[in-house]
Amino acid sequence: MAPGGFPGELEQMILLAVLRLGGDAYALAVLRELDARAGRRLSRGALYKTLDRMERKGYVRWSQEVATPERGGHPRRLFEVTPEGVEVLRTSRAALERLWAGLDPVFGRPA
Amino acid sequence: MAPGGFPGELEQMILLAVLRLGGDAYALAVLRELDARAGRRLSRGALYKTLDRMERKGYVRWSQEVATPERGGHPRRLFEVTPEGVEVLRTSRAALERLWAGLDPVFGRPA
DNA sequence: GGTTCGACGTCTACATTGTCCACTTCGATG
DNA sequence: CATCGAAGTGGACAATGTAGACGTCGAACC
Numbered sequence: 441m442a443p444g445g446f447p448g449e450l451e452q453m454i455l456l457a458v459l460r461l462g463g464d465a466y467a468l469a470v471l472r473e474l475d476a477r478a479g480r481r482l483s484r485g486a487l488y489k490t491l492d493r494m495e496r497k498g499y500v501r502w503s504q505e506v507a508t509p510e511r512g513g514h515p516r517r518l519f520e521v522t523p524e525g526v527e528v529l530r531t532s533r534a535a536l537e538r539l540w541a542g543l544d545p546v547f548g549r550p551a
Numbered sequence: 552m553a554p555g556g557f558p559g560e561l562e563q564m565i566l567l568a569v570l571r572l573g574g575d576a577y578a579l580a581v582l583r584e585l586d587a588r589a590g591r592r593l594s595r596g597a598l599y600k601t602l603d604r605m606e607r608k609g610y611v612r613w614s615q616e617v618a619t620p621e622r623g624g625h626p627r628r629l630f631e632v633t634p635e636g637v638e639v640l641r642t643s644r645a646a647l648e649r650l651w652a653g654l655d656p657v658f659g660r661p662a
Numbered sequence: 663g664g665t666t667c668g669a670c671g672t673c674t675a676c677a678t679t680g681t682c683c684a685c686t687t688c689g690a691t692g
Numbered sequence: 693c694a695t696c697g698a699a700g701t702g703g704a705c706a707a708t709g710t711a712g713a714c715g716t717c718g719a720a721c722c
Contacts, residue, residue: 446591447560448559448679448680448707448708449557449558449563449679449708449709450557450708450709450710451708451709452560452647453646456650456651456654457650459654459657460653460654467671468669468670477649477650478646478647478649478650479646480557480646482709482710483711483712484670484671484672484711485671485672485673485674485710485711485712485713486710488671488672489673489708489709489710490709490710493708514669514670514672514716515670515671515717516669516670517670517671526657526658532560533651535590535591536564536567536647538588539567539568539571539588539589540567540644542571543571546570546637556709559678559679559680560708561679561680562680578699578700579698593680594681594682594683595699595700596681596683596684596700596701596702596703597680597682599700599701600679600702601679601680604679625686625687625688625698625699625700625701626699627698627700
C-alpha cells in the first residue's frame with residue numbers, strides 16, 4: 441500500500457479531477473469538473489486546503505500559469521498529479537474494487 | 552445525493568465489508584474481511600467508533616447475536632447495512648466511477 | 663479616474679472522520 | 693484461581709473536510 445495509507449474520499453476525487461483535466465487543471469476548473477462529474481460541490485477554500493495538504497504528501501505539485509493573457513487577479517496555479525499521486529489512486533481503487541466484487545446482486549445490478 | 556453528503560473512505564469500506572459478510576457481520580469478522588480484501592487494517596476501537604457514527608446516520612443497525620454457544624466475554628453485535636446505507640454506497644460509487652471513466656490510459660490499463 | 667465586477671488565491675476557525683490504546687467482562691483452560 | 697482469548701467501551705488526539713470572509717488585480721462602466 442502507498443506509504444501514507446489511504447487517501448480520504450475528497451482527496452481521491454480531487455486527484456481524479458486534476459488528472460482528467462490534463463494540462464488545464466487550475467482550481468476553478470477542478471471545482472467545475474467535480475460538480476459536473478460527481479455532483480460534488482465545495483468551496484474554493486476547501487479545495488485549496490486539500491490541494492495544499494496533498495502537496496505536502498507529494499501527491500500533487502503545481503506551477504504558476506504562464507503569463508499569457510493575464511486576465512486579472514492573482515496568477516493561476518496549475519495543478520498536476522505526481523507519480524505518487526497516481527500510485528495512491530491506483531491502490532485505493534484496487535482495494536475498493538475487491539470489496540465491491542460480487543456485490544452487484546445486492547445493488548440490483550446483476551452482473 | 553444522499554442527504555448526509557458523501558461518506559468517508561473508511562465508512563465506505565466498512566459498509567462494503569458488512570454487506571459482503573451477509574448475516575455473519577460481527578465486528579472481528581469485519582476487521583478480517585477488510586484486511587483480507589483491501590489490505591486495510593484498523594483497531595477494534597476505530598471500527599466500533601465508525602460503526603456507531605454510521606448508526607447515528609442510519610447507515611447500519613445491529614442486534615445482539617442469539618445466545619447460542621456463548622463462548623465468553625461480551626455478547627457479539629451483529630451488524631447489518633440499512634437501505635439508506637446501500638443507497639449512500641450506490642451514489643458514492645457512481646460519482647467515483649464517473650470520475651474514473653476514461654482514465655484507464657493514464658493508469659497503463661488500456662480499456 | 664473612481665467604482666464595480668469577476669476570477670483568483672489565502673487565512674482562520676471549526677466540524678467530521680479516522681485512529682490507537684488501555685480497560686473491562688466473562689467463559690474455557692490449565 | 694491465574695491466564696488467555698474473544699468482545700465491547702471510553703477517552704484522547706490526529707487528519708480530513710468545509711465554509712466564509714478577505715485581499716488583489718485587470719477590465720468594463722460611467
